[in-house]
Amino acid sequence: MPEFPRQSVPTLKARRLGIDTHHETVVFMRSDCHVCRAEGFSALNRIHLTSSEGSIIATLNVVHGDLLEAGEIGLSESSWQRLGVNVGDRIEVSHARPLDSFSFVRAKIFGGEFTADRLQEIMSDITAGRYSDVHLSSFVTACTSEHLNTGEIIALTDAMVKAGDRLGWDYPKVMDKHCVGGLPGNRTTPIVVAIVAAAGLVMPKTSSRAITSPAGTADTMEVLAPVDLTLNQMRKVVDQEGGCIVWGGAVSLSPADDILIRVERALELDSEAQLIASVLSKKIAAGSSHVLVDIPVGPTAKVRDHASAIRLSNSLNLVGEALGIKVQSMFTDGHQPIGYGIGPSLEARDVLNVLQNKASGSGMLRDRALDLAGAILEMAGQSTLGSGRNQAKMLLESGKAWQKFQAICEAQGGMREPVLAKYTHEVVSGAIGHVEHINNRYLSRLAKLAGAPADKAAGIEMHVRIGKRVEIGEPLFTIHAESPGELGYAMDFLAAHPGLMIVEEEQL
Amino acid sequence: MPEFPRQSVPTLKARRLGIDTHHETVVFMRSDCHVCRAEGFSALNRIHLTSSEGSIIATLNVVHGDLLEAGEIGLSESSWQRLGVNVGDRIEVSHARPLDSFSFVRAKIFGGEFTADRLQEIMSDITAGRYSDVHLSSFVTACTSEHLNTGEIIALTDAMVKAGDRLGWDYPKVMDKHCVGGLPGNRTTPIVVAIVAAAGLVMPKTSSRAITSPAGTADTMEVLAPVDLTLNQMRKVVDQEGGCIVWGGAVSLSPADDILIRVERALELDSEAQLIASVLSKKIAAGSSHVLVDIPVGPTAKVRDHASAIRLSNSLNLVGEALGIKVQSMFTDGHQPIGYGIGPSLEARDVLNVLQNKASGSGMLRDRALDLAGAILEMAGQSTLGSGRNQAKMLLESGKAWQKFQAICEAQGGMREPVLAKYTHEVVSGAIGHVEHINNRYLSRLAKLAGAPADKAAGIEMHVRIGKRVEIGEPLFTIHAESPGELGYAMDFLAAHPGLMIVEEEQL
Incomplete structure (x- = not known):
């Protein structure tokens, strides 16, 4: 085969876009970018970025229009931090190598079994950010669908521990x-x-x-x-x-767990295997x-x-x-x-x-x-x-x-006193009767709308429990907020969700 | 329960960001946005957008910094087109309802069976853009892992047909x-x-x-x-x-297929069930x-x-x-x-x-x-x-x-003649021998680097097949490109991948 002189590798200028894509590393490239065209990249391709500081794999979002200047590559927060670049650094871009450890996930999907070695390679790749959300979702689904046996759960837990830091204590019992x-x-x-x-x-x-x-x-x-x-x-x-x-x-204790939990939540998929590995790792x-x-x-x-x-x-x-x-x-x-x-x-x-x-x-x-x-x-x-x-x-x-x-x-570092919120609204009973039902999910929503947990003092103070007999005008709970606007959002939600607390009226 | 005056629903101003996230509808909101904070949105939440034109569900990316102005919401191309908004339109934002049909996917993951009705609801939601890539990946994995039976493959194919347009012809045989x-x-x-x-x-x-x-x-x-x-x-x-x-x-023939194929490719997951449903739908x-x-x-x-x-x-x-x-x-x-x-x-x-x-x-x-x-x-x-x-x-x-x-x-609309590319480079054999191996995957990459398919005339012209005996200097293949730069990219790739075509040298 003939030899050709190797051209200098094309680079792009790093730009921090401030976009939080959570764990998944994402980059943004112009559709008319020479690198994008030459390499045949298209949206959602996994690509390999190298800076003077190191290299990462990221998912590509192609950009039409002028969000980016010619010659720029935009980085999500996760990409920016993992790659450790500075504004204007030059970045080399190429196709990502296939993710070897995902072939073990495919083998599991087709009915195979995870070995300890394979799970360690998978957890190591997940922790290093090499799995896209699509890969993570497939792994989580396969683990649920294929029912890990006890040996696999032990190996998964162990692999999650090994993929992160581990504390040691000089005490016989911790x-x-x-x-x-x-x-x-x-x-x-x-x-x-x-x-x-x-x-x-x-x-x-x-x-x-x-x-x-x-x-x-x-x-x-x-x-x-x-x-x-x-x-x-x-x-x-x-x-x-x-x-x-x-x-x-x-x-960084079991960082793979933090990454997997986010996907499990999105899928509302709770397998016993993952619960055990998560807690114990x-x-x-x-x-x-x-x-x-x-x-x-x-x-x-x-x-x-x-x-x-x-x-x-x-x-x-x-x-x-x-x-x-x-x-x-x-x-x-x-x-x-x-x-x-x-x-x-x-x-x-x-x-x-x-x-x-x-x-x-x-x-x-x-x-x-x-x-x-x-x-x-x-x-x-x-x-x-x-x-x-x-x-x-x-x-x-x-x-x-x-x-x-x-x-x-x-x-x-010093004890502090809890400070209570400036704005409160007491919700009282409109009937005589017994508290029959409390919707915990709505209660959590209400507390978050009032500003919790970012506003420390915001939240809900309960005055009654299920079964409590209440009179008309008797306080049921108080909403606490640090701004009138947030109190307003909470009250809006409450008005739209009367099932949050149900008082069964007494027949007089 | 007491009644509160309902506040006006908060809206944000639509901005087209030009970001191609392919099928997945994505929106971008400032981390300090009042709606974002009040609703307790965080990165990767699924949220519900309503404009005067309709409504969609989208995945949230939170933005820190000044990519967006205060009061703006950025839309990906898919979100912009599905929602059908115009620059500056006001958009209402709220939490997305749970995706009912995904509970059928969960049931399948836990060993259940898909009914025709359930598959139709799933395909309808997928076609309407209600599944994030994480949901799609889980569905694809479950279908592969749980081995759809023939009845399920028939129902899946039928559901994919029904989720799109269908052509009718007045001919007995098509x-x-x-x-x-x-x-x-x-x-x-x-x-x-x-x-x-x-x-x-x-x-x-x-x-x-x-x-x-x-x-x-x-x-x-x-x-x-x-x-x-x-x-x-x-x-x-x-x-x-x-x-x-x-x-x-x-x-729009079997649009769900186009959406699923992209995720199957990312996972390199080919199940027979999905292949059949894809082709026949x-x-x-x-x-x-x-x-x-x-x-x-x-x-x-x-x-x-x-x-x-x-x-x-x-x-x-x-x-x-x-x-x-x-x-x-x-x-x-x-x-x-x-x-x-x-x-x-x-x-x-x-x-x-x-x-x-x-x-x-x-x-x-x-x-x-x-x-x-x-x-x-x-x-x-x-x-x-x-x-x-x-x-x-x-x-x-x-x-x-x-x-x-x-x-x-x-x-x-009128026949046209193929036009050939301006720039070509003929690759010749450096040895006397037989063509032993051709790497089809590398050939495809080489043709794409030369500009295909966007540059119609770009690509590769083969001069030999496996088994052909060649002399020194005999042409093996020619690279065609429409610009010297693209020819250069292709030649770089070739120099780095000598295994693209292997000529087994004769012992003289």
Whole structure:
């Protein structure tokens, strides 16, 4: 074959478009761009970008018109950050190589089995951003459809751990908890950590911020203390106080899980395999040795009945055992919100009221926290079987848990008081009767429209529970917002959704 | 419940961003937009847009920075066209309702079966643009993974037909052909249509443009005559000449197929069920009564072995029968390109050479076209069994097929001559030996880099076939391009991919 002189590789000028395409790396090229035409690129092709800083694979969106100048390539936020370029850097563009590890997904789709090696290659590619959303969706569907066996779930969990960071602790026992399918206002974690640490155990809790809910544990805790700690700062808090409640974002624990969860949500596809791998990969990566899993069971909870709860619990134990951590489950009532508040500040107030043993504290929140903390004390062998709850109760009632919580907040950077919102609207009953139904999904929507979680003080304060008898004019709940506009949006929504709370009128 | 005055629904000003996201409808909103914040939208949410013209569902990309002005909403091309708005129109934005039909996909993923009703609802939603790429990928994966049974394939094909337009013809027999997995340079269709129409049969052929290949039948035919006909113009041509070769874009035949194919390609996922539904839905929607399916079999063709070809052929027959059309398959050699040319003009020249019975015509292309045309004549009962090929040969050699082809071109708007490219580069052998291997995939890439199919005259002209003995300096193939730059890109690629054609050197 003849040899030709190699032309210089064509480059384009990087432009940051500020478009958030979440995990998926996307680039934008003009339809009349010489590179685009010569390489035969068309919309949705996967292409390979190289800058002086490194290289990534991205999905192409072709642009007609003048959004981009000639010779420019536009980058989404994810592309910009992964490639690590600066404004005006030159970027080389070429066709992406086929994604080798996706052939393992295809083999699974056609009825094969995942080996540990294959799952590790897949998770490594997913974490590196080499899977488009279309690939991720296919993987998630195949895992659900083809029913991973226990061996595959163990290998998937392990691969997810290995694709990210992993914390190590110099303690014989590292306690943790997780709640499957959180109810609104179920903010037990800060109370449980305070009790368990007060008992002398180690519980370094990394929590998430809200993705679709009105508050995550990290959002709520941030009302009371800084949660944005580096790994070293977090270690210092734990060494000093035995516990912490921080945001998990500083360390990259099972990053593949975060990427997959977004697609699972879009598809509303919850397989047991993925639930188990998701929960346990985060806990193993966090260095936990003992995990208590709170499984709320109820008609609108993630786990609908007792039989499913038992099956899930058994699988969690098996997978945990294979990967060297002790997992125990607790089935709890998943019918309605636990505390009074929904939204970061209002939930934080609930937490303080319980820790301070105030009469105004939510009894349900206190009971749930004591059940969970008691089970953890027993798991760790700190209490004998059957005496954990009593020990937890003593630690709470004696004020030791409250002292420990204050010490943890101080160690995390200083305790703060919850600030309440400027604008409130009290919703009262228009009838005499009983509260018959509360729609949790609408409650969450209402809290988000009022501004939660971005506005910490925004949210909903519940005054009644299912079954409560109310008079005309008696308060049902109060909407809290930080601007009149947001209060207005919430009230609009409420007017359009009267089924949010139903009061069954008494026949007089 | 109390009543609140309903606020006016917030609207945003439409801006056309010119971004081609292919099928998926995408919109862009500022992260600090009041609607975005109040509704709690985040990246990749599906949202509902309403203008005075109608409404659509679209995927949200959040924008940071100044790509959009405050109060604006940016629309991708697909969103802009589907919503049918004008610059500056006001658009209402709200959360999209859950996609009901996707629950049927979920049921399938968990092992259920598709009913005809459910598949119709799914295809209708896909055609209306209500499925994001993530949903489409899950559907395609589930169909592959869960192995649709024959009843489901029939229902899927029928649902795909019903989701689009359907042509009716006032002829007892309407002939058609299809090739599964086209080889480069396999441009038999114009020759087959000319022969079959010359025999007095009706063959209204709608063809596609290239998506990933260097030329589609419509691209090649466009070199010789207009193909961009309206449905009425097409009917006139067929009524007058018995045949046509037009672009299928004027009518929307099985539009769900076009949407699904793009995702199947991205996943490189070819299920037999989807192949059958894709081929037959297009043919049934086009009003065909008899379809000959050309199945090239070869190691790099879509169908790899004889057993798979037989299985595919049987399924095609069963599904065709259930939906009222006669389907017959022909297994052909899928080892190497058929004609000499690759690219619209070069392929068009091959077609003319065969139709005009020139000695310079490709013998392989002529043979393949005669085989196919003969089989169609027999299917229609125009020839007795075993005599079809002879009749086809007589129609070709007598010049009747050539006359018919000219008449069809005139009826479609006037015949044109292929124009050849300005710039060529002849690649010659550097050794004495035999052509041992041709990489079809690289050939296609090379033709596209040279400018095909956008530059009609660009492409590759083959001078040798596998097994040919060549001397030093003997031409192997010629690259054709319409600009020196494109010729340069092609030559760069060639220099980097010497395995494109391998000449096994003789031991002297």
